[in-house]
Each structure stands twice: as structure tokens, then as C-alpha cells.
Amino acid sequence: MSRSLVRGIVALTVLSAAATIAVPARAKTEITLSRFFGACDAEYGKVNDVSKASGECGIITTIVNEFNATNKEDIVVKPQIIEWTPYYTQLDARILSRDVPTISVMHEAVLGDYVKRNLVEALDDGFKAVGIDKNDFTSQAHRAITFGGKTYALPFDTHSWLWHINLNLFRKAGLLDASGKPVLPKTPDELLAQAKQFKDKTGLPYFAVPIANESAAQTRTFYTWVYQQNGTLFPNGPTKIDMHTPAAANALTLYDKLMKAGDITPGLDYGAANQAFENGKAGVLMCGTWVIEDFTNLANKAGTALANGYDVVPFPNLFQKKAVWADGHSWVMLKGGAKDEKTRHAALVFLKFLYDHDGDWARTGHLPARQSVITSAAFNALPHRSEIKEISTTGYALPNTVPRQFAIQQIVGEEISNMLSTGKSVADVQKQAEQRTNALLAR
Numbered sequence: 001m002s003r004s005l006v007r008g009i010v011a012l013t014v015l016s017a018a019a020t021i022a023v024p025a026r027a028k029t030e031i032t033l034s035r036f037f038g039a040c041d042a043e044y045g046k047v048n049d050v051s052k053a054s055g056e057c058g059i060i061t062t063i064v065n066e067f068n069a070t071n072k073e074d075i076v077v078k079p080q081i082i083e084w085t086p087y088y089t090q091l092d093a094r095i096l097s098r099d100v101p102t103i104s105v106m107h108e109a110v111l112g113d114y115v116k117r118n119l120v121e122a123l124d125d126g127f128k129a130v131g132i133d134k135n136d137f138t139s140q141a142h143r144a145i146t147f148g149g150k151t152y153a154l155p156f157d158t159h160s161w162l163w164h165i166n167l168n169l170f171r172k173a174g175l176l177d178a179s180g181k182p183v184l185p186k187t188p189d190e191l192l193a194q195a196k197q198f199k200d201k202t203g204l205p206y207f208a209v210p211i212a213n214e215s216a217a218q219t220r221t222f223y224t225w226v227y228q229q230n231g232t233l234f235p236n237g238p239t240k241i242d243m244h245t246p247a248a249a250n251a252l253t254l255y256d257k258l259m260k261a262g263d264i265t266p267g268l269d270y271g272a273a274n275q276a277f278e279n280g281k282a283g284v285l286m287c288g289t290w291v292i293e294d295f296t297n298l299a300n301k302a303g304t305a306l307a308n309g310y311d312v313v314p315f316p317n318l319f320q321k322k323a324v325w326a327d328g329h330s331w332v333m334l335k336g337g338a339k340d341e342k343t344r345h346a347a348l349v350f351l352k353f354l355y356d357h358d359g360d361w362a363r364t365g366h367l368p369a370r371q372s373v374i375t376s377a378a379f380n381a382l383p384h385r386s387e388i389k390e391i392s393t394t395g396y397a398l399p400n401t402v403p404r405q406f407a408i409q410q411i412v413g414e415e416i417s418n419m420l421s422t423g424k425s426v427a428d429v430q431k432q433a434e435q436r437t438n439a440l441l442a443r
Contacts, residue, residue, distance in 0.1 A: 121338075123154065188318050195207070218420070222248075228323045241434055
């Protein structure tokens with residue numbers, strides 16, 4: 001080999017090495033995602049295909065994994081998983097310490113508190129930049145995340161309160177129609193009569209209801225029966241509850257009558273109430289959208305109390321209109337979470353990915369926040385979704401101007417639970433729930 005050829009090869013090698021050194025790898029943009037929904041890395045930590053996941057934890061985990069594996073902008077989402085109970089306490093502490101996550105999950109019922117404190121970014125311009133169509137949000141979702149004409153969150157779902165029905169027990173009670181569907185009451189008196197018939201024929205209570213250490217369940221049912229009467233709990237403004245309206249009195253009286261007639265399981269907490277229903281110890285479980293998948297799976301197993309005998313419906317209209325309590329999970333960008341425009345852009349790109357996977361999230365049992373998903377063939381092919389999709393328009397919540405909604409839910413629910421477990425009078429429930437709530441809102 002000639003010396004000139006050797007020198008040429010060496011020169012090319014040096015140039016190639018220099019070129020390699022001169023081009024640094026593109027820096028990744030990391031964003032943090034604060035959420036609850038549990039931890040399930042042992043099962044889904046390495047799964048990048050959301051179609052292979054199930055349940056809230058599995059689906060949100062694989063959505064993040066899939067985004068990290070497929071996005072073309074070198075964005076990395078770092079989940080920060082917090083238990084549900086202390087979630088908002090920890091989020092508030094992080095805001096105070098300026099350790100703010102880039103994106104946070106937030107119930108729509110508490111969103112207003114953060115908007116009023118000027119802690120949440122408006123997202124209208126950001127949604128437009130990444131192609132999130134606000135006009136596709138369902139009416140319930142749109143109401144929940146809009147304040148003063150501005151959009152402050154990406155709605156992810158509508159979760160609501162349902163009747164989960166054991167058709168095998170309803171058959172035994174003579175409460176199925178010719179097509180095998182449950183006969184549903186249309187008035188409070190019809191409900192009381194059906195509950196008596198059910199107990200006479202089966203020896204069991206009509207309802208499984210969590211009462212022990214439980215407040216949310218009672219409030220959700222109470223709100224539903226108030227909304228069905230076109231009622232409001234805040235006729236005099238968002239900081240003063242009125243528990244003495246005719247609608248509130250009717251709802252509490254119905255609850256009281258059912259309990260005194262032995263139509264509600266006594267003394268059960270949330271888990272025990274669900275188990276009572278699963279084991280065929282009650283005809284109807286009042287619970288949420290999030291258990292549809294579990295009960296559907298049980299109904300497909302031979303030998304279970306729900307085998308080939310499970311149905312789910314929105315709360316029957318017992319008063320003037322179809323209505324049911326509803327809330328939703330949403331995603332927010334708290335101020336101070338995105339430290340620069342590059343991070344803010346990355347967060348919006350991930351929000352668009354969540355928007356695009358709203359249909360996958362709906363497999364949890366929650367209703368989609370997008371109208372186009374609700375009308376899609378894929379969503380309507382899921383079990384029981386055609387029966388409950390009306391909730392996207394019949395779901396109601398307290399006005400989003402009402403502050404401290406989770407605290408109000410706890411107070412009202414505690415008073416109703418006391419009525420169900422101790423025989424406390426309707427009048428005392430009205431008086432004490434009203435006094436406690438208004439004292440809270442006056443602070």
C-alpha cells in the first residue's frame with residue numbers, strides 16, 4: 001500500500017471520528033406527570049401497547065410507556081404516582097415548595113378551587129397549537145373545565161353513579177320483562193314497592209350500599225335525586241348551601257324510608273358492599289362506572305352469583321328528568337410546572353397523546369370526554385356502554401363556582417350515613433349538614 005493511500009485512509013478516519021464527536025445527541029425533554037390510579041409496574045412496566053392493558057392503572061401506565069417509546073420529539077414522561085387519599089394534600093404542599101409537576105391529574109370537582117387561586121394555566125392557545133379540538137368535548141366535560149370562557153384542563157373522562165344489577169336475583173323476584181331486562185321504577189313509590197317485592201321473593205335487601213366509613217356514596221345518590229327534581233342546593237349563591245329545599249327533603253326522605261324498610265344492606269364499607277353484590281347478597285349495587293369491567297368479567301365466569309346475569313343502567317329517573325351525579329378526571333398544567341417553552345410544548349404534545357387515547361381510557365368503564373369517541377363503533381362495541389352513554393348529556397355536578405366541593409361531599413355524606421346507621425332524623429340531617437357546610441364556606 002502506498003504511503004499516500006495510507007495517509008488518506010488515516011485522514012478520513014480522523015475526520016470521521018471528529019465528525020462523530022462534533023454532533024452531540026439531541027437532549028431529551030423530561031416532563032413529570034403527577035397522578036393517582038395506583039402502581040402496577042410489575043405487570044405493565046414494560047408494556048408499550050395500550051391495547052394489551054386493562055384497568056385504570058394498566059391503561060394509564062401503558063399510555064405513558066407507548067408515548068415514551070414512540071414520540072419523535074425525544075420527550076420523556078416521568079410518572080409520579082401518589083396514593084389517592086393524600087393526593088391533593090401532597091399536591092398543595094408541592095405547590096408551596098415550588099416543586100410543581102408539569103402535568104397533574106385533577107378531579108373536575110376540585111378544579112375550580114385551583115383556578116380561583118390562579119394556580120392553573122389556561123390551555124386554549126396550547127390546545128389549538130397541538131390540534132386538540134375543544135368542540136369535540138362532551139357537554140358535561142365542557143361545563144366542568146370552562147371558567148370565564150377559558151379552558152383550564154384536558155377532560156379525560158366522565159365517571160358517574162350507576163345501578164349495577166344482579167339479573168339472576170331480579171328474575172327470582174319477578175322483576176324482569178319479557179326480553180329479560182330489569183323492570184325499573186319510575187317514581188319513589190314504585191321503588192319502595194319493588195324493593196318490598198324483591199325482599200319478599202328473595203329474602204334479601206334490594207340495595208347494597210356502603211355506609212361504614214363512607215361519605216361519597218351517600219352524597220352521590222343524594223345529589224342525583226336532587227338533580228332529577230330540577231333542584232339545586234345553592235339557590236342563594238355558591239357559598240351558602242340550602243338543605244331545606246323540597247328537592248333535598250324528598251331525596252333524604254326516600255333514603256330514610258328505604259333504610260327503615262330493610263331495603264339497604266346495613267353496616268358495610270365500600271369493599272364489603274361490593275362483595276355483597278358480587279356474592280349475590282343484594283339485587284342492586286349503587287356504585288360507579290369504574291367497576292363495570294370487573295363485574296362484566298365475573299358475569300362471564302361460570303359458578304359466580306353474577307354468571308350470565310349482570311346488567312348496568314344509569315340511575316332510573318324517579319322524579320322529573322333524567323339526571324345523575326357526575327364528575328370527571330382531567331389533566332392540568334399548574335403554573336410553575338413547565339419551566340420554559342420547550343417543556344411547555346412537550347407537555348402539550350403529551351396532552352394531545354392523551355386526547356388521542358381517550359377511547360382506550362374508556363375501557364376502564366368511564367365515559368369518554370370526547371363526543372366523537374362516544375359515537376364511535378369501537379366504544380359502542382364495549383359491554384354495556386350503549387346503556388350508559390346518555391350520561392355524557394344527563395350527568396350533572398354542583399356549579400363549578402361552588403368552592404370546596406370535596407369537603408362538602410364529605411360533610412353531606414357523613415350526615416346521611418349517620419341517618420342510615422343510627423336512625424338520625426331527616427330534620428337533623430338537614431340542619432347539621434347545612435350548618436357544617438356553611439361554616440366551612442364562610443371561612
